[in-house]
Amino acid sequence: MRGIAAGIGDGHTFVAAPPRPRFPVEFCWFGDDLTVVRAAAAERKLIGARLLAIGEQPVAVVQSRLNWLIPQGENDGYVLARSVELLREPEVLTALGIEPVFRFLDAAETEIVVTLGPGEEPLLIAEHAPLSMHRMDEPFWFSHVAEHDAVYVQFRSYGGLEANAIRLFEALRQRPARRLIIDLRQNGGGNFLAGRQWLLVPIELLGLVAGQLFVLVGRRTFSASMVNAIDFRRETEAILVGEPIGARPYGYQENGWFTLPGSGLQVSAATRLYRFGSEGADSFHPDQRIDTSHADFVAGRDPVLEWALGA
Template structure:
């Protein structure tokens, strides 16, 4: 297993020699945290050793304890992140960003196997649209092999890519993996129109990085939202309100859906919408019972074409509850799935138990339930119609997936 290879490398590696080793007091505090972590994994995860054996887990923990005297804090965190990644499910995670951290001021997005810079701070505006090639001499493919086994929120190759896009910016993680050095700019190499661009870049604060985005810059088609008092869910219409489009970006509270259901039904009845599109792209999850409440609010409306007129849109960020609701909507709403395979596995360990290490205050999560939404083994929900947006689409603000669904609906109307 790739994670185990990375852990073996971290056990014997002596890296970041310029980072300060833990003091005796810090070692004692981290030892308490590691013991606490080990007990939580064994007692709170529903099945902690479904992928990594208990013997291997204990060995990695013991190796970490024995190495504390020669490690820096960031190296301890990297090892804990790797051990948690080795548990092998997307809801068991070490959240390295729960401690002090910085980011490189770049946001990335994959288009095929090309990693593009889609947003930057103003100081690096000229890099937008370029292709990242290397960081300190390591290629993107090398970086992916090193970083991806440690990443949180990963069920399959699709969520691995989306998590990598984000965590490749996390300075502390790259420092712990000996990819960058403390207090030194990293050497980045980009390609643009056949030319190499080299930059030395320092990390910035989370506050500054947080202003950047990789969200699809959708301008085609243009959307006008109707407030439905369900935070995280936006309603828009197409074709003179014949098509109701819900951008389900995040999960409102269960009570907000139930409490505003009648008003939404009244709105949709007034619009006389015939077709229904629910967009789960970019939705990392929440409470899937809220999603079921939302579908139960829609189901009584006989105006919709429940045989041919319901579509759900997905991508590699469709994870956890959003993935669960996707497969449920396919079953109970007779929806066609369009877009990119989900980042979530429909047969998966889920429902996060979250805890905090007593001394370092670092935060983690463990899976406490198991769901099998599909009988056949698979790693994702694969769309009925698979459409992968291109870099040209992204640049032009063209939502190819949504446009294709609108085209399919218009074709059906014409039959």
């Protein structure tokens, strides 16, 4: 069923996987390196290791075999972002006939072979993880980066946005900063009208000029957060930094939910065509493209945020 839904092509049409325990590691693609970026306590030694193979399948083969479960009508960044989510689902590997035996290469170039099972333990970050990876379970938080006279805002979710935005602007009123950085790289969407009301308009009223407002984007910037990133580009002096956004600006959005009567599975079907860019555009591209490498991650660096802080 998930493959059938993915064949429609857009990222808002899918069969929702029932909540089940997942593998206790989380991956991210850095170029051609599929890297462990978070792990449960028992597997924390794997953070920073590169995945070479699962079962007898090289990771590139596994990636290609996942494509039938991923809508192909968005763009390459969306496919990369969605594939690492699927790799955490034991049922997906079972459907592909792949044993959950993971072969890694660590920083010392030593191979590690681990058989993983599903679990519900919280995932931890590296001890030297950059600021953008902190407080991963919080939908919205901000921090004053004193040495750069900047306020960094991690905006992962639209849940509670009104109250969170009020807190942000009250903090800025009490302690103004020379630059404001809004990080949308881990925001998978929500209500873009709320983003306009509670973030975009108040930020416009701050009167920030070029070089004072930065919006960080990437492959996981999707749906409403893509729209709000475009809003920032069009309506403010914001400089967009990072990777191309993981969605097409001209395409179908908005989730229309229904339940399959026999299985009880929840299905979303895209219900509206939005035209936030040209029909042929594969993505919305940042003003300053910066790609994070495996070496950057291992060193605890976030070159996208570093650029915004130092530009």
